[in-house]
Amino acid sequence: MHSANDKFLDKIVKKDYNNQLEAVLEKKYFDENVKSILLSILYKLETSYKDYKQVKQDVDTKEELIEKIINAIKNDCEEIKLVKPNSEESKIIGNRTFLVEKNKKRIICYNVERKLLYCIAKISKKEKIINDNYFIINETLSNLINTGNNINMVEPLRDFNGYSWTTIFREIESIEHNLIYQNLMILLENKFLNKWIYNSEVMMDYMEIFKNRIEKLYGKENSEDFVEILKQISILLEAKFDNKSKSKLKNIKEDVENNLEEIKDNANYIENITRKKKKLSKEIRRIDETINNKAMLQQEYIERNELLPLEKKIFSIRILSQMMNEERNKKIKELEKLNEILKPQNFVKYKKELEEKGRVLKILETNNIQKSIDNLKLELQKIFLKCFEIKIDKAKDKQELIKLIYEFRYYLLLPYNYENAVYQEKELQKIIEDLLKKILNKSHKYKVIQKFSNREEVDYELLKKIFVSKSINLEEIEIRLTKEKEGFFVQVFDGKSLEENYKMKEIENIKNKDFEIRYNKKVKAFY
Numbered sequence: 001m002h003s004a005n006d007k008f009l010d011k012i013v014k015k016d017y018n019n020q021l022e023a024v025l026e027k028k029y030f031d032e033n034v035k036s037i038l039l040s041i042l043y044k045l046e047t048s049y050k051d052y053k054q055v056k057q058d059v060d061t062k063e064e065l066i067e068k069i070i071n072a073i074k075n076d077c078e079e080i081k082l083v084k085p086n087s088e089e090s091k092i093i094g095n096r097t098f099l100v101e102k103n104k105k106r107i108i109c110y111n112v113e114r115k116l117l118y119c120i121a122k123i124s125k126k127e128k129i130i131n132d133n134y135f136i137i138n139e140t141l142s143n144l145i146n147t148g149n150n151i152n153m154v155e156p157l158r159d160f161n162g163y164s165w166t167t168i169f170r171e172i173e174s175i176e177h178n179l180i181y182q183n184l185m186i187l188l189e190n191k192f193l194n195k196w197i198y199n200s201e202v203m204m205d206y207m208e209i210f211k212n213r214i215e216k217l218y219g220k221e222n223s224e225d226f227v228e229i230l231k232q233i234s235i236l237l238e239a240k241f242d243n244k245s246k247s248k249l250k251n252i253k254e255d256v257e258n259n260l261e262e263i264k265d266n267a268n269y270i271e272n273i274t275r276k277k278k279k280l281s282k283e284i285r286r287i288d289e290t291i292n293n294k295a296m297l298q299q300e301y302i303e304r305n306e307l308l309p310l311e312k313k314i315f316s317i318r319i320l321s322q323m324m325n326e327e328r329n330k331k332i333k334e335l336e337k338l339n340e341i342l343k344p345q346n347f348v349k350y351k352k353e354l355e356e357k358g359r360v361l362k363i364l365e366t367n368n369i370q371k372s373i374d375n376l377k378l379e380l381q382k383i384f385l386k387c388f389e390i391k392i393d394k395a396k397d398k399q400e401l402i403k404l405i406y407e408f409r410y411y412l413l414l415p416y417n418y419e420n421a422v423y424q425e426k427e428l429q430k431i432i433e434d435l436l437k438k439i440l441n442k443s444h445k446y447k448v449i450q451k452f453s454n455r456e457e458v459d460y461e462l463l464k465k466i467f468v469s470k471s472i473n474l475e476e477i478e479i480r481l482t483k484e485k486e487g488f489f490v491q492v493f494d495g496k497s498l499e500e501n502y503k504m505k506e507i508e509n510i511k512n513k514d515f516e517i518r519y520n521k522k523v524k525a526f527y
Helices: 004-012 017-025 032-056 062-076 089-093 113-123 137-159 175-188 190-197 206-218 220-241 243-263 266-291 294-307 317-342 344-365 369-394 398-412 426-445 456-468
Strands: 079-083 098-101 106-110 477-484 487-494 497-503
Touching (some): 032 398, 062 113, 079 089, 137 175, 175 190, 175 206, 175 369, 206 369, 220 243, 243 266, 266 317, 317 344, 456 477, 456 487
Antiparallel strands (some): 098 106
């Protein structure tokens, strides 16, 4: 029996993840280069984790992060192949930088650590994390969240090196997926998203849980607006990044519109459904007869194979019989669906469902997908900022407020596009300024950040750069105010390093007595 001291020691003993990974790699047929890069990834994550956690606050524990990676390698990767750009081997991935084949448990990618880690994150995901009864978004929103999570998993390796925090916007696989995922992570918390993404309970309706959670936290109006834009942008992102999905979505849209047009004439529509039912019943009877008649099955086997190319030939009559059974089950489901539609109480419901599908797909009518994505992205950020204001209002102690300050600083420095961070987006700057002033006022009240002026606009000018500082530890930031002929200047220090040196904007009737900070003296911004 373990003593209390023994249990305590068990908790603090550091796991040797290198040995754990090496034990997994011993059972894999990876070449030495692959094994070496995997061990390097683990080493760098261990080195960077502390700063990553400090900057972002709400993240997986180091143990959770590393174990996810090791488990993905163990359970989901049978082959990892690293290739050089423009080599003969790289032709298999075409103009992409990686290929993930989940069915073969195979990864082919460039010999780049962050690319390989992205692939490992991707190969371990379920294709759908939203129930099939959610039309279209069961695929598009699943892909948006999964892709965002893959990018998120690479972040500690990509942006942190053990002594600095540097984000190169072009190294992020998708700015939009990343921004939206971080919106969700800040509003709903990392733990909730992990439960959703890695949920193994098929019956759990996480989309419904998600909608209820966001409504409970941020109100019905914000919740409905946020979810609606999320659905629309997920459809457009799918169309932007995947041409096959784009064609599929447009075909579905066309089918829905055709059905809506048909349903306008009730009598004609019912006649068409009756015709389809008769056709399906006939096809089901033919399948039954063929499967149960050896000669007919043999003839079907010959006829089908004559029409198929070599790589798609049916290998045996047994396989053909299985295929035809699957076809039969599909047709029976179609027949059952048509029978349900013909019931008077279901007809109105079906019409409403079609109209809702048409409304959801209407977003595809845009002539410029990227422009529509940009518009939706901007609206989503405005709703996000409304929700974040509620988080600020709810903060009730010093620790909670410090966490919010770190979260908001992280958000403001997220890439908004390939040129600007969020705080540089002109359409958002006024909202951001108002929120920063609100955070500062509450921070002064709870003695988190020192107050440098009794005039709000002066205080804001002196302290605003804290919120866009790349300092790992915000509590170490110091401010120095200087007065020159040209005006007042503010210097922001991270330890001994000068991070910012800027001239305060002209403020009407500003006087020496408006400052509660002495000139030329470094003062800690945080208590």
